[in-house]
Amino acid sequence: MGKEYFIKCPKLDAQATQQFLKQHFIVAATENETLALSLRDAAAEPSSNWAPVVVGLESDGIYFLDNLASPIQAASIFMQLVDFLLSRAGAITITEP
Numbered sequence: 001m002g003k004e005y006f007i008k009c010p011k012l013d014a015q016a017t018q019q020f021l022k023q024h025f026i027v028a029a030t031e032n033e034t035l036a037l038s039l040r041d042a043a044a045e046p047s048s049n050w051a052p053v054v055v056g057l058e059s060d061g062i063y064f065l066d067n068l069a070s071p072i073q074a075a076s077i078f079m080q081l082v083d084f085l086l087s088r089a090g091a092i093t094i095t096e097p
Helices: 014-024 071-089
Strands: 003-008 025-029 035-039 053-058 061-066 093-095
Touching: 003 071, 014 025, 014 035, 014 053, 014 071, 035 071, 053 071, 061 071
Parallel strands: none
Antiparallel strands: 003 061, 003 093, 025 035, 035 053, 053 061
16 A cells, blocks of 8 residues: 545646646556656666555646555655646645545
């Protein structure tokens, strides 16, 4: 099990968010319609069978799961995602589900 967050973003533009994710990270779809993310330049880190982060886009925000496989990657992805959302919405709320 990992660490879960919900990033509430009332004005979430799912299409723009997907485009951002694809431009900045390695993205793989999962069986349950979530996206597995890792950093593009993560070759220097030890490999793991788990993607560092899994996200689910919802109408009012993003479900974010840190799989605890790579704390450095997860922190970087989280920070970049939060920065992107703040630049688009102006305000977000982060909670633990």
